[in-house]
Amino acid sequence: MLQSMNVAIPQLGDAVAPRFEAASCFLLVEVAGDNRQRISTVKCSESGGYRRVRLLLFHGVDLLICSGIIAQHRDTLVAAGINVIADVNSTVDEALDNLVSGSLKAAEAPSAATRLTCALSHEQLVTWTREIFAAAGYEVLPCPGEDCFLVDVVAEIECPVCRRRVSVAVCCCAHTYSSQQEIREFHNATATGFDARVYVCPAEDQIVESCREYGIEVIDPKYDRQKLINREPGRLPVLKSVVAGHERASGITAGA
Amino acid sequence: MADSNDSLKFLQVILSSIADGVFTVDSQRVITSFNRAAERITGISASKAVGRRCYDVFHSDICENCLLQETLKTGVQAIDRPVNIINSQGDSIPISISTAVLRDDEGNVLGAVETFRDLSAIEHLRKELNKEYTIEDIISKNPEIHKLFAILPDIAESESTVLIQGPSGSGKELFARAIHSLSPRRERANVIINCGTLPHQLFESELFGYVRGAFTDAKRDKPGKLAAADGGTVFFDEIGELPLSTQVKLLRLLQQREYEPLGGTAPVKADIRVVAATNKDLRELVAQGKFRDDLYFRLAVVKLELPPLRQRREDIPYLVDHFIRHFNARKGKKILSVSPEVMQILMQHDFPGNIRELENIIEYAFVICHGSIIKVTHLPAELRLRSREEVESRSSAETPVARLLDEQARIIESLRRHQGNMSKAAVELGIHRSTLWRKLKRHDIQPDQFT
Incomplete structure (x- = not known):
């Protein structure tokens, strides 16, 4: 059962307005349990997010449901004691129904897109990764220096073509903060010293995109284990992407 | 058929290699294609964008009066219109957009195309050149700073004099500019007077101006900074540097809201809002007799304290x-x-x-x-x-073992102090949250036990 609270929704026709900072009309609703009381609308003709922050503070709003909102305005609202549920792209009625039914909840992170849904904990991902690389014939080494915390596994194998050692650094998703930031820090930590870098994580679009930007390979724990570890003759197992300096040994197909 | 497929592939290669964002919509403004540059600028992948309405992806400041819809309705192109969108990280990104309608061979409307260019770098340089900073330009995740942000519009809206105190380099001028840009005086001038660099002999003539014949070489009237700021804001930076002899002149201005140019005979009304800043403890200066207490109380109607970094x-x-x-x-x-x-x-x-x-x-x-x-x-x-x-x-x-034990103790102490709040503990320990998380695993510490 929802406690009584004042909810504000930027409104455009029947829909939640696309952007908090540009919304010219706010619907104010007092929600108590299943009831919606004292429905009123307030206009805001001036431009700028902070005028709207002020408006919500003036009306004693407890919760803002909106679609797009700049992170800075969201942080200010939260600091001022107003919870924010963003990225709601629906009609106002649907948003309120979902709030009352409990399917709409305030998220901690700026965007749902940056948070992951993974059934495996970080520890389980590390164990899974070590097993995969070991089973594929890699030598799984102790992690480098104490301060290199973003590298969870280091695996080495002899290149089947040139016989040189191929060194792979692996970071397993820690589920503790924005994965984009983790990928970037992993990239910074391993920019040199490794032939290949792997991020173990559910292969969601944004993750794949970020990794592609930094030349990091994504391995999804849902990938077919046998396809990952089976060594094709003359090829490096596990890795799908091209390893610089070992092009002739790269490029197995390890589909999901 | 093969030719048409080849043309399509060729077109896709071109679209993915250009630096401008390009996307198309159908007549209902549902995105039907989204090129590589559009992914880069918005931080949203094509697979996530295609199939959604454009306003659910871009969240632009003109979505309520959509240019694409206008183009779809009238067939009229829009060219290089400045717009702000929100990227996947929640940042506001300035872009310029152009729109055009898409028609088939018979002239039927199929949808519309929008091209857009990231203006972040240009906008950044423009702001720097014109010193047009707003509250959105102050970067902080600190809850105390955000509490200030929440009250800043009210402060700006009022006509009250504001005193901003904080150490050197803590962003006092940015806050002063933000107050001006949020105030009803934002369309008028924001004049900055650095009390530390202005010779006090010149303070009066610079501030109030002078009339012809006021002194030797005063061959014509020269309006002062107060006249330049008429209807706007005057920001007195480093107010603590002002000598006592000059403080009295400023006090009179604040009390009477009028001044007399040097050599002038009639007082001039000063329609200005005053914001002052200092890195010194003005109360301390008052106690030492170096700053007038009446001026201090005139200035500190609203006082903002900025924390050091x-x-x-x-x-x-x-x-x-x-x-x-x-x-x-x-x-x-x-x-x-x-x-x-x-x-x-x-x-x-x-x-x-x-x-x-x-x-x-x-x-x-x-x-x-x-x-x-x-x-x-x-x-x-x-x-x-x-x-x-x-x-x-x-x-x-320390030996390695002692170092580890010490580290464990410091983490536990920090978590205890912050009731298990990992973000705050990580900040205090000077490490990233994920690093702290991994250290907790290694030392077998459960953060929940401190909540």
Whole structure:
């Protein structure tokens, strides 16, 4: 059962307005349990997010449901004691129904897109990764220096073509903060010293995109284990992407 | 058929290789294609964007009066219209957009196409050139700063005199500019007077102006800064540097809201709003007899205290990112980030020079760094030396086991102090949240037990 609270929704026709900072009309609703009381609308003709922050503070709003909102305005609202549920792209009625039914909840992170849904904990991902690389014939080494915390596994194998050692650094998703930031820090930590870098994580679009930007390979724990570890003759197992300096040994197909 | 497929592929290659964002919509404004540059600028992948309505992806400030809809309705193109969108990280991105309608061979409307260009770098330089900073330009994740943000519109809206106190380089001028830009006086001038650099003999003539014949060489009337600020805001920076003899003149201005130009005979009304800032403790100066108490109380109607950077360490990574973007735009470089070691040094540094010092460190690194990552070797020697001395003194004093035990104790103590709040503990320990998380695993510490 929802406690009584004042909810504000930027409104455009029947829909939640696309952007908090540009919304010219706010619907104010007092929600108590299943009831919606004292429905009123307030206009805001001036431009700028902070005028709207002020408006919500003036009306004693407890919760803002909106679609797009700049992170800075969201942080200010939260600091001022107003919870924010963003990225709601629906009609106002649907948003309120979902709030009352409990399917709409305030998220901690700026965007749902940056948070992951993974059934495996970080520890389980590390164990899974070590097993995969070991089973594929890699030598799984102790992690480098104490301060290199973003590298969870280091695996080495002899290149089947040139016989040189191929060194792979692996970071397993820690589920503790924005994965984009983790990928970037992993990239910074391993920019040199490794032939290949792997991020173990559910292969969601944004993750794949970020990794592609930094030349990091994504391995999804849902990938077919046998396809990952089976060594094709003359090829490096596990890795799908091209390893610089070992092009002739790269490029197995390890589909999901 | 083969030709048509080849043309389509060729078109896709062109679209994915151009630097401008391009996307198409159908007649219901549902996105039907989204090129590589559009993904880069918005941070949203094509697979996530296609099939959604354009306003659910872009969240632009003109979505309520959509240009694409206008183009679809009237067939009229829009060219280079400035717009702000929100990217996947929640940042406001300035872009310029152009729209055109898409028709089939018979002239039936199929949808519309929009091209857009990222103006972030240009907008950044324009703001810097014109000093047009707003509250949105203040970078902080610190809840105390955000509490200030929440009351700033009310403060700006009022006509009250504001005193901003904070150490050097903590962003006092940015706050003063933000107050002006949020105030009803924002369309008028925001005149800055640096009391520390203005010779006090000239203070009166600079501030109030003079009339012809007021003194030798005064051959014509010269309006002062107050006249230039008529209807706007005057920002007195470093107000604590003002000598006592000049303070009385400022006091009279604040009390009577009028002044007399040098040599003038009639008082002139001063329609100005006053904001002052200082890095000194004015109450202390009052106690020492160096600052008039009546002037202090006139100035400190609304008082804002800005914390030093060492008290808002969580802002350091965001400020580093900001300065990297800033210097990339100014110096035409493409530096991506700093190495974790550099971040660790910065997180542990006390920054006596505050944000300005951090800016200088990054600017120095930009001069030295020719790669894409700022490393320890790119930091100023003094900072490198200090961090090395700290590491050496720590490692020489302790055995590895003692160091681990000490680390465990420090983590537990910090978690206890912050009731298990990992973010706050990580900031206090000068490490990233994920690093703390991994250390907790290693030491087998459960953060829940401290909540």
